[in-house]
Each structure stands twice: as C-alpha cells, then as structure tokens.
Amino acid sequence: MNKNIVVIGGGVAGMAAAGKLREFGYEVTLIEKEKELGGNVKNWYKVFPDFTDAAEIINKLKGELKGIRVINNATVTQINGVAPNFEVITSTGEKIDAASILVATGFKPFNAALKEEYGYGIYNNSITSIELDAMLKQHQVQTASGKPPQKIAMIHCVGSRDQQVNNNYCSRVCCTNTVKVAIEIKEQIPDCEIYCLYMDIRVFGRGYEELYRTSQEKFGVQFIRGRLSEAGEKTDGSLLLRLEDTLTAKPMRLTVDMLVLMVGMVGNTELAEIADLKVGCDRFYTTAHEQYSNNNSEKKGIFLAGTATGPKAIMESITDGRSAAAEIAAFLHSFTLENMSCDLSFRQPFASMIAGGNQFCNTPPQPSPY
C-alpha cells in the first residue's frame, strides 16, 4: 500500500482535509482545477456570520498545506484500480498512486440567466449575489450608470426551492448571505433602502438569527415575504418589479435601482463517471449513509467532503473536510491492521495528535462585531 492520498478540489473543504491528513502524517496530493486554491470562497469578501475576511480563511487553510504537493490547473481524467492501490491519472497526463481518494469538488453557483423573468444578462442592473460581493470588496457598489443605488431588492431562493429549474432543495447559505450583504451595503451606503424578498427566512446556524435581527433593528433592512414575478426595465435603467406580498396575498410593484439575485448552489458532479460515484436526485453526490457515513461514498476508498454532497456553509465545509480526513485515516488504519506487513511508521503523528489533545485549536475566540 502506498502512502499517498489524492484530494481532488482545493476549496475550503479539500484544503481543510488535505491539511489535516498531512498533520496525521500522510503524503497528500491536492489537485485543483483552477490556478488558485480557495474554491468559491476566494471570490467572497467578508463572510457570515462574523464578517471574517474570506482571504483570512483561505490563508489559514493554505498555511496548513506545508509538505503537500499541490497541482493547479489540472483535473482527474481517469481512476484505475481499487483501494488501497488506486492509480489517478490527471488531465496533464501524470499518473499518481493513491491509497485513498477524497472528492471535494464543491458546487457551482446557479446560472441566474435560467430565470429569464428576472432579466439577468439582459437588464444592466440585474446582478447576482456573486457580482455584488465583488462590488462590496472593491467598496464600489454602483448601478450600471456608475451611481450608488438608493433602492435595492434582493431576491432569495434564486435557483433553489424551485421546481421550475428542478432544484427542489434549499441552498442553506443564501438567506444568511442576504442578511450579511444587506448589512455591508448599509455600512457602505447608509441611505440605501434594502428590500429582501423571501420565501422563508432560514438562518439556521449559530449567530445567524442574531445577525438577521441586527440587520433589521440596527440597519433597517426590510424583509418582505414575497415572490417576484418578473422584472421590467425603465428607460433610466431602474427596474420595475412585479411581485406578490404572500403575507397579505396582494400583488405589489416596487421600483429599484438594482436587483440582486441570491443565487443558490448547484451540484458539481463532473467526476461521477470517472470516480464511479452515485448522484442523488438533487444532483449532488450521494454518500454511503446520510446519517452515519456521510463522508464515505459507496465506492470503497473514495471519500466525499464539503458542498460536493450538498449545500453547506464555510464552517460546515471545513468541519466536513476534517471529518473526511478522520474517516480516511481510520480506513487506512484498518488496512494497515489487516496487512501488518505494511509500514506503520508514517502514521506516527496521528498517534501523537490523539495524545496531544486540542493542539490544533490555535485561534482564540473572536467576538462577533454585532
């Protein structure tokens, strides 16, 4: 059995897993399709619930990759053999031996142009939450004509909980992301009116509900339980929204300078055939058991982590990556026990970790700014 573990996908889940596996003493090869590590998080500005700079999270996880071989601009085109003797062939033609494989290929943001009625890609001031985050990062939230918007509507559940686009699931992060960006806009443009049109507010995590409350009490962000029917463009570029207030069951109209579509997550299952992985009806990878084997795939030796198996927030993705690392370690440990002829020396640090308690918790708790 060789000592190498291949992690596919260098988002926060893949990086967290790779770092932990390295700490356990394994050799790790991290294969990332793009030229930079960080996945979707590298595009975010400050993240909920505590407004940590996304770059800080990525740098922290990158710092844990010492001794790991990172292959950028590459993907996996073929996987041969069985655990613990896989052969992984990359798009660059390289053959890598692996005892185990972790698939942490994440999600793709929903393509908002599929909701044609919202005019994304057609109306200049209909943008996605991803574009808004980039504007916030530059401290340049402005309409297509270069003016700071005075009135913004944010549409929840774009591409999620929507039978029309066959995404029945909730993307889980976009409600809290709406609350977060609404606060950020208010900080950058205090007199901007913000209307969030939601189906339900699903702010589930620790500190999320508090953030939701703060956004209303301290920042005056307005939440309307409403469904957008369609947007139409006025000659000045502002958008006329036709919606239903679903609490009063009344149609209403709202004119805004900017429409922000809070796009959800779409499963990225491009390795399904190559890694022989099953895909659920939600088009995320299926795990061996939803309750107690949520990092194992049905294929022995191939593990899953992060948003590849369904929508998760950053903290959950990181935790899931590290949980997958533990599963992999246990899996390989069982092999080494089965084959005592194997060299156990590389597992030493794992043992020392167990002995050393919480030596990996080195960030002091940060108070939330709100």
Place this chain on the structure above:
Amino acid sequence: MKLAGKVKAWEKHQKAVPSVDEPNGKVWGCFRSCFLQSAAPYTEGIAYKILKNDLGMDLREAPGHTSCGAIGYHGDVSNLETQMVVAARNFSVAHYELGVNNLFSFCVTSFANYTEVIKLWEEEPELKEYTEKMLKETTGREFWIPRVSGGRPSVVHASDVFFANRHFLAAKAKYSLKGVKATDHVGCHYAKIFPEESMGGAEFPQVLVGILEAFGAEVVDYPERRHCCGMGFRQCAFPENRDYTAGSVYKKLQSLKEAHPDCKLILTNCPGCTVFLDAEQGTIKEVLEEEFNVSILDYAQLTGLLLGYDPFKDCGLNAKAVAIEPLLDQIGIPYDKSKTAEQRRRPF
C-alpha cells in the same frame, strides 16, 4: 438592456418551423379562430391573402373542422377528455382528408390547447389510448399526431409561419418601418403556458420582434411590456368584470407612454390582445378622457399594410377604436384623403 443577453435567451428557445422554400413548408393545414371570425374577421382574411398570394402557399381547410373548443374548456364548460377527442378529430380530418402534415392555428388559444393535448398524449400514454379509442368509436376516424416543429409531436401558430418567412415577406414589402418605434405584446396562450413552444421563450419572445425587425422597425421595451392585456375569458365575458381589462390596458399603455411616448405601434399575435388592447383604449377615452392612440395590429395586418394591401378593404383596420391614419402617415402609406374618416371605413 443588453441585446447579446436577449439573443442568448432566444437561442435557447427555438423551434423548427419550415419556411416556404423548404420541401415541407409549402402545404399547410390551418385552423380558423372562432374569436377572430366573430370579433375581427379581417385579421384572418389578410393572413390568408398573404400566405396564398405573396408566399404561394397551399392552405388547406376542411369544411368539417370544428372549433378547438378551448373557450368552453377554459370557461369550465367542457372537460379535458372532450378537448382531446375534438383535437384528435380535427387532426385526423386534416391529415386523412386533406393530406396535410403541417398544421397551424390562427388563434393562440387553439395553439396552446392543441399543444396541451399533444403533450398530455406524450406524457400520459393512457390518455392517448383513451383518445384513440373514443375517436374510433365516436367518429370511426384514425388517430394521427402532427409533427410540425423539427419532427417532434407539435403544431405551430400562424405567427410562427410568418416569423419563419419574415425575410421573404420583408423582401416583398412596399413600405418599411425604418424610423418607426414599435413594440410587441405576445399572447399568454402563445408563450406562457409552454414557454419552450414559444419562439424565443416566454419572457423575451422573438416571434413578433423578429417580424418587426425584419421590416426595419426600432423595437423598444417598456416596464409593463409583459403585463397581461387583461382580457381573460371570465372577466371579458361578464360586463361587471370588464373594468379589470380596461385597468390592465391602462396600466400597460401608461407605462409605454412614460418610457416611449413616440411609440405608437404594438404588434400582437393573439386575437384577444388584438381586440382588447385596442377596444379598451376607446373605453379609457370615454371614461377618463385620456387618449393613448397606440395602434394595435396583429402580425398579418401589419404585414398586409407593408405589402401594400388596402388598410381598410383588406386589412380590416376600419374596425379599430384607435384611428390608423396617423400610423399610415408615419410609415408613408397613402390613403384617400379626399374622403372623411367615416367614408374611408366603408369601402364596400
């Protein structure tokens, strides 16, 4: 507005309608519209003339064709089973008696209704079996499903046929819409029930915009472009509810006026929109003393005008609430100015 985005949306929603130069684009079976026949007969008349005389099509109709029955269906008078057998009978008559493979309807409601039964037959085979059996038992006829668009089970609308042949029509046009601002209003039964069966989709349909562009118009958008004309089978049938229709028309035209006060032409493809967007301007004028003077023409009426047909004798524009003369002047179409407006409207 980014045109590239619109073109991208259009690319997603294309259907293959044969044009007259293609082997299967010359012979068509067509279904008349009961609503057009009664409320605005010349709109269909001019479509016939154009398709036959200007495009040289062989249009076939059987005396035994019936109404599609959709008004009864949407008004809860008849049920789905009846609809399916009526549709199957009309298809069977067209194919086995007239020898046509391609069918279009002049009414968008018939188009949606036929599309709905075809989709049901595709998705629920037991409904197809039922229809086949009932058709045979009640009429002795054979079941047949038209496959117009790209060989898949489907029918198309007359405006699709105009769209498919728009460049031939534009090449024959005597007058152009250069310098004329225009916009579209697509029937909900054309686009909104089955967006994938609408040329260009439901949100930014291409079918009428394509025709307007082929004739050189400057197409404009306005915020309430997609707002319903307000007809609706129920409210237009009951006088008590008619204010809803007038209210919708008012909302739309006010929005158009605000965005493009110089746009005086809306192109339509639904009998209901064609009649009500115009007629309610008359109501608004009477009740609120407010005039919009936006001409509502259907694709065939506009094409007829541009091909040089007589606005009143051929295109049926004598039956409009909004006077057509200002638009004729704008395009440069001559008419007998020695007569009064009233005299011009009685050409027979």
